[in-house]
Amino acid sequence: VRSAHQCGITHGIDVPRAEQTAILCTRVREGAPIDARRVPPDERCSSGWVALCRHPDHDHEPAASFEEVPLRQLAAWVPRVFSMLAAPPGTGLAVGEDGALTIQPPEDAQHEPG
Numbered sequence: 001v002r003s004a005h006q007c008g009i010t011h012g013i014d015v016p017r018a019e020q021t022a023i024l025c026t027r028v029r030e031g032a033p034i035d036a037r038r039v040p041p042d043e044r045c046s047s048g049w050v051a052l053c054r055h056p057d058h059d060h061e062p063a064a065s066f067e068e069v070p071l072r073q074l075a076a077w078v079p080r081v082f083s084m085l086a087a088p089p090g091t092g093l094a095v096g097e098d099g100a101l102t103i104q105p106p107e108d109a110q111h112e113p114g
Helices: 071-077 079-084
Strands: 021-025 034-038 046-053 066-070 092-095 101-104
Touching (some): 021 071, 071 079, 079 092
Parallel strands (some): 021 046
16 A cells, blocks of 8 residues: 555655544445545544445435544544545545555656656
8 A cells, every 4th residue: 555655646645643533424434445535634623534435326415425534533544544544635536346546646746756
């Protein structure tokens, strides 16, 4: 598993604090494939990470579809994302049914050859 820096993302690295939170779809803990994106963290305790399941029959519109949990829960339920949690806002991650991790760097990211 490669970290953000190993993937060539060299600017904007923002290591989250242990007490920060993530917004997760309530089905993320079921081990479903996910799509995640980091938005700018807020001033309170959000890490900026938001993760959605990919179930085609799950409606993400109602607020009841989401929960705010400690960031460590995202890493525990979807271990493949752990090494990327310091990636800058704008980074997208997808974990497929096969567990493969796909990384989408922020559009404005500066990269080094990797």
